[in-house]
Amino acid sequence: MEGRELMRTAELETILRDRLIAAGVATVLNEDKSQFLDLSDGFFAEIVLNDGSKLTATEQIVRNLRGELQEKGVQLESIVRAIWRVKNIRFIGPARGVSGALKAALEFEATLESGTRECSVSIEVSLAALNKLREKFALSERVGSPAWTDEGDVHEQTLKKLVEEFLDFQLSSGGTSYWDPIRFPKLELKEAAVSYLMPDSKAFKQLQAAIDDFLGDYAIEYSLQELASRDVPIRDFDRVLPDLSSHLGGAFRPGEHFPTNALTLFQALGDVERKRLRQYYSKKVEEISEKLKLKYRTIFSN
Amino acid sequence: MPGRREVRRHLRLAKGFIESAVIRDDSNEFQVRNALSRSYYGVFHACHSWLAMKNVPLSRRRHRQPLFEQIRNQRGREFGDRLKGFWLLRKRADYDDPEFFHDDLEKFRLSAREDQGRMEAEFNSYVVEIESLLEPD
Numbered sequence: 001m002e003g004r005e006l007m008r009t010a011e012l013e014t015i016l017r018d019r020l021i022a023a024g025v026a027t028v029l030n031e032d033k034s035q036f037l038d039l040s041d042g043f044f045a046e047i048v049l050n051d052g053s054k055l056t057a058t059e060q061i062v063r064n065l066r067g068e069l070q071e072k073g074v075q076l077e078s079i080v081r082a083i084w085r086v087k088n089i090r091f092i093g094p095a096r097g098v099s100g101a102l103k104a105a106l107e108f109e110a111t112l113e114s115g116t117r118e119c120s121v122s123i124e125v126s127l128a129a130l131n132k133l134r135e136k137f138a139l140s141e142r143v144g145s146p147a148w149t150d151e152g153d154v155h156e157q158t159l160k161k162l163v164e165e166f167l168d169f170q171l172s173s174g175g176t177s178y179w180d181p182i183r184f185p186k187l188e189l190k191e192a193a194v195s196y197l198m199p200d201s202k203a204f205k206q207l208q209a210a211i212d213d214f215l216g217d218y219a220i221e222y223s224l225q226e227l228a229s230r231d232v233p234i235r236d237f238d239r240v241l242p243d244l245s246s247h248l249g250g251a252f253r254p255g256e257h258f259p260t261n262a263l264t265l266f267q268a269l270g271d272v273e274r275k276r277l278r279q280y281y282s283k284k285v286e287e288i289s290e291k292l293k294l295k296y297r298t299i300f301s302n
Numbered sequence: 303m304p305g306r307r308e309v310r311r312h313l314r315l316a317k318g319f320i321e322s323a324v325i326r327d328d329s330n331e332f333q334v335r336n337a338l339s340r341s342y343y344g345v346f347h348a349c350h351s352w353l354a355m356k357n358v359p360l361s362r363r364r365h366r367q368p369l370f371e372q373i374r375n376q377r378g379r380e381f382g383d384r385l386k387g388f389w390l391l392r393k394r395a396d397y398d399d400p401e402f403f404h405d406d407l408e409k410f411r412l413s414a415r416e417d418q419g420r421m422e423a424e425f426n427s428y429v430v431e432i433e434s435l436l437e438p439d
Contacts, residue, residue, distance in 0.1 A: 032379075032380075033378065033379055033380065034379070035374065035378075035379040035382075037371065037374060037375060039371060039375065040368075044375050046378065046379070169427070169430075172380075172427075173377055173378060173381070174377060174378020174379060174380065174381070175373075175374065175375050175376045175377045175378040175379075175381070175382075176375060176376045177356065177376045177377055178378065190434045192429075192430050192433035192434040193430055193434060195430070195433075196426055196427075196429070196430035199426075
């Protein structure tokens with residue numbers, strides 16, 4: 001610790017910068033993303049380059065400096081990374097394991113570039129992620145199927161776009177958790193990533209929550225009684241929709257008007273979300289207990 | 303070493319705070335201030351959960367300053383700077399800063415919603431990684 005007391009973060013930064021200049025790599029240093037921190041147990045330097053072809057030279061400089069500092073009792077933890085961007089994405093086909101056996105996933109290959117350097121990475125879209133996408137595109141009949149074709153399923157172009165956004169997200173992290181596409185050229189795109197990259201609209205969430213409430217344990221008996229009193233068939237979504245208005249309010253988000261009319265909200269949805277909401281409602285109706293279906297058979301029969 | 307239980311515990315708090323931070327069209331000054339403050343704590347606990355997922359010991363994230371350092375160290379300068387910015391916003395929302403609220407409630411709600419949207423986006427960027435880890439393979 002004696003050596004560290006004599007040194008400040010700014011001094012370390014100056015030493016390192018001088019060496020990068022001498023080696024001719026300072027011109028590709030990304031000043032906005034690089035950082036030097038004085039942590040409780042030593043220094044931390046994150047060197048970020050705009051050109052991946054300078055990685056090896058820079059790593060060598062930092063490694064040498066780390067060794068020199070260590071001799072003086074100063075600990076330096078460091079990261080040297082590059083800024084990458086997605087150049088192109090290619091669909092490969094169904095993913096295969098090491099043994100060559102088929103996996104429940106689709107494989108894509110992406111080329112990344114950083115300055116003059118390029119690298120290739122593989123991305124597997126899991127079946128769970130694919131199913132989540134199918135739900136989002138109202139392709140409920142495809143959900144669960146391990147097979148995929150460009151016809152009648154989520155389009156290849158959509159999958160590529162999603163993979164690109166996923167890669168952008170992975171590349172946005174810095175610090176010790178940054179993703180190094182050279183050392184770790186395989187990624188898996190899971191269900192949670194689909195939910196993050198393709199969030200449902202606020203109106204959709206509001207209506208979905210209203211359906212949950214309308215057919216939930218607390219309100220279902222009253223909801224069925226109400227529909228039966230007006231002779232409204234429960235499977236007729238359009239006629240049930242106005243009844244959802246009194247169940248709105250639970251899922252709205254900041255920055256939105258408080259919704260009061262289910263019909264208005266439904267009209268604000270795009271075609272795909274409308275279809276999805278109908279499917280969601282039908283599924284919830286089918287999940288109603290047999291006991292209640294029998295008790296209110298008049299509204300279930302037509 | 304932190305376990306999944308701790309990851310889930312902080313995630314639950316984070317989601318709860320984010321979901322309860324609501325600014326309505328008729329929210330008063332204090333409801334808006336509360337919403338900003340809760341949003342910040344939503345992000346804060348999402349960071350806690352994320353760091354626990356990375357096996358960062360509690361002693362290095364129990365308090366704000368070390369947690370900020372860990373985020374900067376483990377997720378990079380931009381994430382660290384944004385977190386600090388949200389904390390400064392929370393401070394302004396919770397204390398009597400005359401520059402923060404100018405008696406124009408409509409304007410205040412509007413800018414607060416923008417800030418809240420940024421905090422929610424930040425929160426989501428942590429949650430997606432945590433939930434990917436918790437998701438069965």
